[in-house]
């Protein structure tokens with residue numbers, strides 16, 4: 428790669444959602460020239476990126492043509508055409524995360540197999556080819572069916588408690604997991620650069636929308652015993668090593684009722700569980716990803732203050748041009764940071780923005796976050 432501080436570096440980002448948009452800030456700070464490809468000409472990043480290319484991230488040609496003249500290519504979304512990334516890598520473009528890692532992450536079956544082969548604790552599972560095989564696996568303790576490919580934000584996950592639930596099952600290649608008695612869900616972000624330096628962020632605790640299976644809010648630091656914290660940290664670092672990670676990896680874990688820590692899933696890119704790091708930590712997850720993929724020294728990950736991050740998602744029952752309600756009064760409170768993603772259309776549970784609350788005392792931040800969750804809404808006048 429051309430020397431980082433000697434010439435303009437051109438970085439391609441697949442795609443231009445909110446994560447791509449937030450990756451533009453450190454590109455600006457480091458003088459990297461960003462290029463973004465997304466099928467949606469009005470995606471969150473387009474207004475801030477002059478080199479915006481309309482293209483389909485599932486199409487070999489589109490990615491190949493987008494990436495072939497760039498120095499480096501990264502992504503904010505892993506369900507993209509893999510062959511094009513492999514070809515670009517073979518032709519000398521620095522593709523991070525590595526296509527071999529993306530391949531594992533694209534398929535929940537391969538992910539689970541990787542955990543099993545590398546001694547990473549995870550919920551017991553089996554592979555099912557179709558609904559018939561799922562039906563045979565239903566047990567009185569409940570099972571969780573997950574589509575092997577293309578699931579995200581709880582889409583592609585269903586909990587089946589009894590044989591009557593089989594009508595909810597997907598008739599697709601899936602994994603079936605034992606239903607875990609989850610006490611809390613946590614996430615650790617870990618970064619690794621090509622020199623092998625590894626840094627983890629402090630763990631956060633994630634609280635999910637009941638029913639929608641997607642992140643409602645998180646707080647940092649997570650309430651864990653020192654032993655659990657160390658265990659989770661080691662797991663994240665072990666994964667970074669074993670996967671030969673370059674970039675950032677979000678490691679989502681369950682803490683079980685018995686206090687065990689199980690890895691649920693990984694994402695090799697900036698992640699919703701790291702948005703608070705923009706304001707609360709010495710280095711943001713977005714900057715850390717940029718540092719890692721350009722083999723710069725990784726930044727310090729410590730937090731200045733505890734923080735809560737609330738996702739602003741589309742109000743159920745509302746679909747159409749978005750109106751944000753209730754934000755203004757919170758701007759009078761110090762330590763409240765608003766992020767709107769610039770999506771024109773809201774839909775039920777679509778991620779439309781987030782608000783981070785940074786306070787010296789986590790309980791204060793949680794109280795303000797509770798009010799934000801009750802009062803801030805992304806709605807539409809067209810129902």
Ligand code: ADP
Pocket residue numbers: 550571573578579580581582583584604605606607608609612635640679691692
């Ligand atoms: P996605 O990739 O769509 O985010 P996840 O695997 O993270 O899917 O599952 C979404 C949510 O479903 C999890 O955050 C958790 O709340 C619940 N869940 C997933 N797996 C299990 C399990 N084995 N037992 C109990 N709940 C689970």
